[in-house]
Amino acid sequence: MDPTSVSERENVTLTCRTKCTLDPITAYSWYKNGQPIPNSNTSSPVYILFSVSSEDTGRYSCAVEGHEDLPSAEETLTVRYGPKNTSVSVSPSGEIVEGSSVNLTCSSDANPPVDKYTWYKVTYKKMSMKHSGQRYTIHNQL
Structure with missing residues (x-):
């Protein structure tokens, strides 16, 4: 996550990384506070939160499609407002x-x-x- 602490209306880039050699990775799933983010499945390992607000504060993680039982470690986003x-x-x-x-x-x-x-x-x-x-x-x- 870059950055992990932002002010409202800034953008945040989440990047999902894996050391596993999964071929091919077709999609990534994104989670906030352990719950799936609606309509967030993407073929790119990058997910952007545009113009964040206080409601975007939380813990984010990702998983590779088909391996949702093995999510990444959570990263915490703090939004200042x-x-x-x-x-x-x-x-x-x-x-x-x-x-x-x-x-x-x-x-x-x-x-x-x-x-x-x-x-x-x-x-x-x-x-x-x-x-x-x-x-x-x-x-x-x-």
Whole structure:
């Protein structure tokens, strides 16, 4: 596999190699996490993953047609990607009583994981930074 760690939208080339003298090799089968990749049988020992996404992260292997019981060793592909599915949870949930404190927690899916969060307060035509960190507590304001 070349390369084994990529950013989203890059291409990855998988090459199946065997030391056995099988003649003729008519097709190669490709697997991800031990499961056949649909429509991946090819007469070439090269399989290209075009414009990878986070869903392409996994362990890849190949086998020669007719010898699927002897797959290659697995190679792991790691795909780096920016934050997705960013969300905020509020605690306590439900109606907030005036004067009480509120805990806000931000989370997102990213590889590598997000290590810095910044909280902003938006008011009429103005945005100001309030806090850095995954959790932010708004203390009672009576």
